[in-house]
Amino acid sequence: MHDKADRYDEADLSFLELPTFPEDVPTAPLLRISLSRLSKSDPEEISKLWKACCELGFFYLDLRNVSTTEDRPTSPAVDGLNESLKNENGRADSATGDDEREAQVKIEPTREFEVNVHGERLLQDAEDLFRVGRSVFDLPVEEKIKYDLKDQGSYFGYKGYGQGVIDAAGTKDRNEFYNVSKDDILGLSEPLPAPELLDPHRGLLKSFIQQSHALVCLLLGLLNDQLNLPHDKLPSLHRLDSISGDQVRWVHAPPQPMDDRRTALGQHTDFGSVTVLFNRLGGLQVLPPNTDEWCYVKPLRGHAVINLGDAMVKLTAGILRSNIHRVVNPPGQQANHTRMSLVYFARPADDVVLKALDGSTLIDQKRQQNPDGLDDEEITSKEWILRRALGRRQGGDWTKAGGTERGRV
Numbered sequence: 255m256h257d258k259a260d261r262y263d264e265a266d267l268s269f270l271e272l273p274t275f276p277e278d279v280p281t282a283p284l285l286r287i288s289l290s291r292l293s294k295s296d297p298e299e300i301s302k303l304w305k306a307c308c309e310l311g312f313f314y315l316d317l318r319n320v321s322t323t324e325d326r327p328t329s330p331a332v333d334g335l336n337e338s339l340k341n342e343n344g345r346a347d348s349a350t351g352d353d354e355r356e357a358q359v360k361i362e363p364t365r366e367f368e369v370n371v372h373g374e375r376l377l378q379d380a381e382d383l384f385r386v387g388r389s390v391f392d393l394p395v396e397e398k399i400k401y402d403l404k405d406q407g408s409y410f411g412y413k414g415y416g417q418g419v420i421d422a423a424g425t426k427d428r429n430e431f432y433n434v435s436k437d438d439i440l441g442l443s444e445p446l447p448a449p450e451l452l453d454p455h456r457g458l459l460k461s462f463i464q465q466s467h468a469l470v471c472l473l474l475g476l477l478n479d480q481l482n483l484p485h486d487k488l489p490s491l492h493r494l495d496s497i498s499g500d501q502v503r504w505v506h507a508p509p510q511p512m513d514d515r516r517t518a519l520g521q522h523t524d525f526g527s528v529t530v531l532f533n534r535l536g537g538l539q540v541l542p543p544n545t546d547e548w549c550y551v552k553p554l555r556g557h558a559v560i561n562l563g564d565a566m567v568k569l570t571a572g573i574l575r576s577n578i579h580r581v582v583n584p585p586g587q588q589a590n591h592t593r594m595s596l597v598y599f600a601r602p603a604d605d606v607v608l609k610a611l612d613g614s615t616l617i618d619q620k621r622q623q624n625p626d627g628l629d630d631e632e633i634t635s636k637e638w639i640l641r642r643a644l645g646r647r648q649g650g651d652w653t654k655a656g657g658t659e660r661g662r663v
C-alpha cells in the first residue's frame with residue numbers, strides 16, 4: 255500500500271475559502287490516483303486506474319507534487335521559471351512566457367505543440383482560468399449572446415442560461431457555458447468570434463489546453479497498454495495537432511431559490527474520450543452502477559476529477575465505462591454560492607470512426623460477447639459530438655442527444 259498521498263489530511267484537500275462541503279450527503283466512491291505515480295508507471299497505481307476506468311469511469315487525480323524529494327520537480331530552473339512567467343497581475347499568461355514554459359516542460363518533443371504534463375502547472379493554469387471565467391460571465395447578456403454559435407451549427411462559444419434542456423420534456427437548464435475550441439487557440443482553425451477580454455488570455459488557454467491534453471495522452475497511453483492495443487493506438491487518435499472537437503468549457507450557475515430548485519445540468523454521459531474537470535463547490539453527482547441513488551462528487555483541492563466519455567466505450571466495445579452524471583444546486587452551506595467549474599474535453603480527431611478498435615484480443619473478446627453492441631452505426635467523432643451537443647440545446651432533437659448509457663446499468 256502507498257501512504258504518501260493518503261497522508262494529506264482533510265485540511266489539505268478542502269477549499270478553506272469556501273463554505274464546507276456537507277458531511278451528511280451521499281458521496282460517490284471515486285478512487286484517488288496520483289499523477290506522479292502514474293507518470294512513473296507505478297504498477298499499483300496503473301491497476302487502480304484500470305479498475306476506475308472499467309468500473310465507474312470516474313476518479314480523482316492528485317495533481318500535486320508528492321512531498322518526497324524524489325517526486326518533487328523542484329529544480330531551480332523550474333521554480334524560477336514559474337516565477338518569471340507571472341505578469342504584473344500574478345498571472346502566468348503572457349505570450350512570450352508560453353514559449354519559455356514549453357521549453358521547460360518538454361522533455362522529448364515528439365509532436366508539434368506537445369508538452370509533458372506538469373500537475374502543479376495545470377493546477378495553476380486552472381486557478382488562473384477560474385478568474386478569467388468569472389469575468390466572461392460578468393459581461394452583459396447582450397454581449398455574451400453574440401458568441402452563441404448554435405445557428406452556425408457549432409457547439410463552441412456561449413450557451414445562455416436556460417438555452418439547454420435537461421430532459422425529453424424540454425425543461426430548461428440552469429447554467430451558462432462558455433466553450434473555447436482547442437483548434438482556435440492553437441491556430442489550427444480560423445479564430446471564432448469571442449469577447450475581447452479573452453484576447454490577453456489566449457496564452458493561458460493554450461497552456462491549459464497543452465497541459466490537459468498531455469495529461470489525457472498519458473492516461474490514454476496507459477489504458478492502451480492495459481488493453482493490449484498496438485503501441486500508441488489510442489494517443490494517435492488524439493493528436494494535439496489534429497482537427498478535433500476538443501474544448502475548454504466554463505460552466506457557471508448562480509444559486510437557485512430555496513423553494514424552486516431543479517437540476518442545473520441534465521443527466522448525461524460525456525460525448526468524447528476523457529474529461530478533465532476542476533470543481534470547487536459541490537453539485538456534480540454520479541449515478542454509480544447498479545444503484546438508483548445519485549451521489550455527490552466532493553471536490554478535492556489539488557485534484558482534478560477525471561471521467562471517460564462515450565468515445566472510449568465505443569472504441570473498446572464497452573470495456574471502459576462512461577458514467578451518467580448531472581449537476582444540481584450545491585449542497586448544504588454551499589447552496590447560496592455561485593458555482594463555476596472548468597472542464598477540458600478531449601475527443602478523438604474529427605474523422606475517427608467510433609467503433610471497436612482492431613488489434614486487441616481483449617476488445618475482440620468483448621465484441622464477440624455482444625456482437626450487435628455499440629457498433630450499430632458508422633459515425634465519426636465529429637458527427638457524434640455535434641449530434642449530441644446540439645440535441646441538448648433548446649429546439650434541438652432530444653432523441654438524438656442520448657449516448658451509450660441506453661440499455662446499460
Ligand SMILES: O=C(O)CCC(=O)C(=O)O
Nearest residue numbers: 505524533538581595597
Ligand atoms: O460542472 C460540472 O461539475 C460538470 C459539468 C459536466 O458534466 C459537463 O459539462 O459535461
Ligand SMILES: [Fe+2]
Nearest residue numbers: 522523524579
Ligand atoms: Fe459531463
